[in-house]
Amino acid sequence: MTDVSDDLALGEVRSTEPNLDNGGLPAGLPMPRDPDLLKDLDRRQRVTRFQGERYPFPVPNGWFVVAEAADLAPGEVRALHYFDRDLVLYRTAGGEPRVMDAHCPHLGAHLAVGGRVEDDCIRCPFHGWKYDGAAGTCVEIPYGDVKVIPPKAHPRVYPTLERNHMIWAWYHAQGGDPFYEVPEVPEFHDDDWTPILVRDFEIRVSAQDMAENNVDFSHFRYVHGSDGIPEDEFITDGTYKKTIGGGGNFVREGFGLGLGVLRVKGYVTFLSSTSPIDRDNVHVRWIFTSPKANGPDAALQAAESFCAGVSQDIPIWENKVYRDPPVITKTEKLILEHRRWSEQFYS
Numbered sequence: 001m002t003d004v005s006d007d008l009a010l011g012e013v014r015s016t017e018p019n020l021d022n023g024g025l026p027a028g029l030p031m032p033r034d035p036d037l038l039k040d041l042d043r044r045q046r047v048t049r050f051q052g053e054r055y056p057f058p059v060p061n062g063w064f065v066v067a068e069a070a071d072l073a074p075g076e077v078r079a080l081h082y083f084d085r086d087l088v089l090y091r092t093a094g095g096e097p098r099v100m101d102a103h104c105p106h107l108g109a110h111l112a113v114g115g116r117v118e119d120d121c122i123r124c125p126f127h128g129w130k131y132d133g134a135a136g137t138c139v140e141i142p143y144g145d146v147k148v149i150p151p152k153a154h155p156r157v158y159p160t161l162e163r164n165h166m167i168w169a170w171y172h173a174q175g176g177d178p179f180y181e182v183p184e185v186p187e188f189h190d191d192d193w194t195p196i197l198v199r200d201f202e203i204r205v206s207a208q209d210m211a212e213n214n215v216d217f218s219h220f221r222y223v224h225g226s227d228g229i230p231e232d233e234f235i236t237d238g239t240y241k242k243t244i245g246g247g248g249n250f251v252r253e254g255f256g257l258g259l260g261v262l263r264v265k266g267y268v269t270f271l272s273s274t275s276p277i278d279r280d281n282v283h284v285r286w287i288f289t290s291p292k293a294n295g296p297d298a299a300l301q302a303a304e305s306f307c308a309g310v311s312q313d314i315p316i317w318e319n320k321v322y323r324d325p326p327v328i329t330k331t332e333k334l335i336l337e338h339r340r341w342s343e344q345f346y347s
């Protein structure tokens with residue numbers, strides 16, 4: 001049986017009843033829409049047992065969301081794992097977020113497990129050494145009559161900022177400075193737009209592989225069941241990229257690898273953030289808002305539509321390998337262009 005429905009992002013989409021002849025694996029063309037897949041990891045079917053490195057590139061350099069701003073009050077501490085590292089996030093008494101490597105340079109305690117915020121700093125729970133998470137310096141060793149703090153008592157810290165209701169950290173493999181900015185999304189602070197709605201989920205895919213989906217136009221028909229293959233425009237300019245589709249109604253701007261702002265004219269604006277947990281896994285956060293004129297559920301409907309859409313991609317992504325170089329047709333050159341553009345984000 002084939003169902004046709006109207007999707008916010010893709011227009012008319014076909015869906016098929018799952019057939020159960022694949023040993024429990026999904027029947028595709030198009031893939032089933034199963035939004036519960038996003039949060040319920042037990043529903044994920046991973047059959048690849050590919051050995052070795054999955055991707056020929058490391059964690060990319062860039063700004064990545066590490067927490068929702070509303071989830072962290074002054075004085076609070078969180079344990080995080082992003083960039084293939086254990087991290088500690090805290091908010092100073094004055095309200096500034098700080099991110100640093102989690103393990104104390106002294107004897108290795110995890111600063112989020114018992115650490116306490118004091119003014120701008122965090123004090124280690126094990127022997128009380130106190131660190132400034134902005135400068136990455138130890139500012140006090142509270143015993144033993146220490147005259148000079150050892151210069152190696154210097155945890156790695158990450159530039160942080162708060163924008164679009166999120167806390168962002170800058171990761172650079174060599175500790176380099178930020179080379180692009182996180183854009184402000186004005187709709188998130190506009191009274192004519194609904195309060196933000198956040199969806200978050202993890203996927204076993206790299207930020208680059210996931211981003212490649214946006215320039216892989218032929219998959220829209222086969223994975224998502226949309227009728228035509230969108231004829232999108234793709235523009236890159238330094239660290240910035242932009243795709244325009246639907247006759248200008250669908251605009252996706254990209255800032256680095258893993259930060260996109262999508263606007264479907266008159267319906268929804270959403271920020272898509274893809275934070276690398278490690279080389280092979282990402283934590284996705286989608287932040288939606290819609291014009292209040294479209295009714296109180298407009299952002300929710302948009303969120304449901306995009307979540308159903310990505311549920312079709314997830315089984316493909318989690319079981320694919322990265323072909324380098326891939327075998328492609330001449331209509332798929334944008335995939336190579338996107339790969340070349342992505343190279344600038346690796347040290």
Ligand code: FES
Nearest residue numbers: 104106107124127
């Ligand atoms: S391990 Fe942190 S102060 Fe000793």
Ligand SMILES: [Fe+2]
Nearest residue numbers: 213219223313
């Ligand atoms: Fe997709």
